[in-house]
Amino acid sequence: MTIPNRWGLPDLGLGMGLRTVHYQHILEHWPSIDWFEIISENYIDTEGRPIWYLDQIAERYPIVMHGVSMSIGSTDPIDVPFLKKLKALAERVNAVWLGDHVCWTGVAGINGHDLYPVPYNEESLRHMVDRIRIAQDILERPLVLENPSTYLTFRSSTISEPEFIARMAEESDCALLLDVNNVYVTCRNHDLDPNEYLEGFPYDRVVQIHLAGHTDKGTHCIDTHDDHVIDEVWELYRRVMAEAGNRATLLEWDDKIPQFEVVHDEVRKAERFRQAATASEEAGHGI
Amino acid sequence: MESESPQLDRIERWMLAAVTHPNGAAEGLRTPEALSLLPEAARDLENVVLPSKNMSSEERLQVYANMYYWRLIDILFEEHKTTHHILGADLFCDLARDYLHRHPSRSKNLALLGSSFPAYLAEEAWDVPHRDFVVEVARLERATEEVFDALRSPSIDKEELAAIPPESWADAKLEFIPATRLLSFKYPVNAYVQAVKDGEEPEVPEPAPSWVLLYRHDWRVWRSDLTRPQAILLESLRRGDSLGEALAHTASQPGIDGDALAADVGGWFQKWTGLDLIRSILV
Incomplete structure (x- = not known):
């Protein structure tokens, strides 16, 4: 079956993260890829080569903006000028949607440039819901927020991460990006079952899926985006496709980035799961 | 303004103080700032961060501390x-x-x-x-x-240049595109940087004055060595002097041959305009 997202945002197919090492390949070959996702901050406050490439690529491919420093969970004041820059960039590249992470990245004016967790409790929930609403008002579009990879649990957490995210999305009316690699990494780090994590995940708010590789340190996993997707993560993806229906799916590869075709081949592996989801849906209709 | 989420605010400030300490999270927990925010964490970190089956609370916090320096040092290295x-x-x-x-x-x-x-x-x-x-x-x-x-900006085109009357050039003031920098050094820095880029192992050089013009052309950043007269002239123009003033200033400097300067300056301008370095000329 397919659970449509409540905004009717399109299934863009299979996409790749746009990375500098692939710019030239893309302009020379205009590869057959459905869409690209950009790290928003890489194209803000610069008028150098990256934005020149992006302008050309945005003429031919749908672009999704994915940020890493909105810091929606921070207790610092909302950075309105930054949101306005995001909005301007979204208009410039005709972004299909834009988003960030369920996290904070800095406080007291200092930026840690990492995705830090909030305690999952009522106080954090109220705080984030309020800020998401403000950000969405400024951006004039729904935010698409991603479940982060996390490495610690606060004692003051009283709600599970998936429940927190579901309530946050419902109460702020935001959209979600479900990173299935992050589900795996977070569950490994918190001794949780990723299949239990996905039980009841609000698929009607999911407009995008992330896939990526990670580093298994034995005692924990780090979300390094530097390798192929492992089989267990593909299995989670298969389950999500089967339960939610096809969603715009993106492969992230951010470190030790191989040639374009290697990354492209990796994201193409998702096709078999998407087709399986379609076949399952058709079979369902036939019964 | 006080945050509306006081406990969340304390946790965030505490965590950032811990994971950004240069000697690691364990030491970060014991800084005056961290102690003032969540003193119970210093007594027993498990009061704030739960352990997992495989990792202690401190080890889990240290994951973020490791990533903070690893990521940001790598960015400084790339630059x-x-x-x-x-x-x-x-x-x-x-x-x-x-x-x-x-x-x-x-x-x-x-x-x-x-x-x-x-x-x-x-x-x-x-x-x-x-x-x-x-x-x-x-x-x-x-x-x-x-x-x-740097900001993108158009550069002056050949038709605009040709339209400037010859008698106006002495009073002309040049505006350069934002994507330029003029640097003066006590050492031959550019030669050393290039040698390292070429895979060589150069010795640290003896002092010798050098000047470098950095500019963006075709979306790449280029480094161009300048002669002393070129650097003095460019510096004067970038300060806002007219071309006549800049040439006179340059020619007045010790060791600069005014006749050679007059003979060379046309070629320099041809090169700089050809590289789209001049944004406008005010006459």
């Missing part, structure tokens, strides 16, 4: 590869860590992370070998980043 080459990996990492501790990022823009690194090396860093030279290399590398990201 300052020649500085890294001179200092060596260990000293570069130690200095970068100290720099990040003293000058934590206050911007969402990672391109600004190293904006004070040359000044830090000059004024704050402990015993830096070949400090004067290292600082100049870091300045060149930093300026390269600034030119890479």
Whole structure:
């Protein structure tokens, strides 16, 4: 079956993260890829080569903006000028949607440039819901927020991460990006079952899926985006496709980035799961 | 203004203080700031962070501390590869860590992370070998980043140039595109940087004045060595002097041959306009 997202945002197919090492390949070959996702901050406050490439690529491919420093969970004041820059960039590249992470990245004016967790409790929930609403008002579009990879649990957490995210999305009316690699990494780090994590995940708010590789340190996993997707993560993806229906799916590869075709081949592996989801849906209709 | 989420605010400030401490999270927990925010964490970290089956609370917090320095030092390395080459990996990492501790990022823009690194090396860093030279290399590398990201602007075209009456040139003032920097050094910095880029192992050079024009052309940043007369002329023009004033100023400098300057200047302008470095000419 397919659970449509409540905004009717399109299934863009299979996409790749746009990375500098692939710019030239893309302009020379205009590869057959459905869409690209950009790290928003890489194209803000610069008028150098990256934005020149992006302008050309945005003429031919749908672009999704994915940020890493909105810091929606921070207790610092909302950075309105930054949101306005995001909005301007979204208009410039005709972004299909834009988003960030369920996290904070800095406080007291200092930026840690990492995705830090909030305690999952009522106080954090109220705080984030309020800020998401403000950000969405400024951006004039729904935010698409991603479940982060996390490495610690606060004692003051009283709600599970998936429940927190579901309530946050419902109460702020935001959209979600479900990173299935992050589900795996977070569950490994918190001794949780990723299949239990996905039980009841609000698929009607999911407009995008992330896939990526990670580093298994034995005692924990780090979300390094530097390798192929492992089989267990593909299995989670298969389950999500089967339960939610096809969603715009993106492969992230951010470190030790191989040639374009290697990354492209990796994201193409998702096709078999998407087709399986379609076949399952058709079979369902036939019964 | 006090946050509306006081407990969340304390946790965030506490966590950032812990994971950004240069000696690791365990020491970060015991800083006055962290102690004032969540003293119960210093008594027993499990009061704030739960352990997992495989990791203690401290080990889990340290994951973030490791990533903070690993990620940000890597960004400084990418920007300052020649500085890294001179200092060596260990000293570069130690200095970068100290720099990040003293000058934590206050911007969402990672391109600004190293904006004070040359000044830090000059004024704050402990015993830096070949400090004067290292600082100049870091300045060149930093300026390269600034030119890479600088504002885009149109440059003057041939028709606009041709339309300027010959008698107006002496009073003409030149405006350069934002993506240019003029740097003067006590050492032959550009030659050294190029040698390192070419895979050589150059010795730290003896002092010898040098001048470099950094500019962006075809979306790449280029480094062009300048002669002393070129540098004096460009500096004067960038200050806002008219072309006549700049030429007179340059010709008045000791050791500069005015006749040679007059003979050469046309070719220089042809090159600079050909590289689209001049934004406008006010006559």
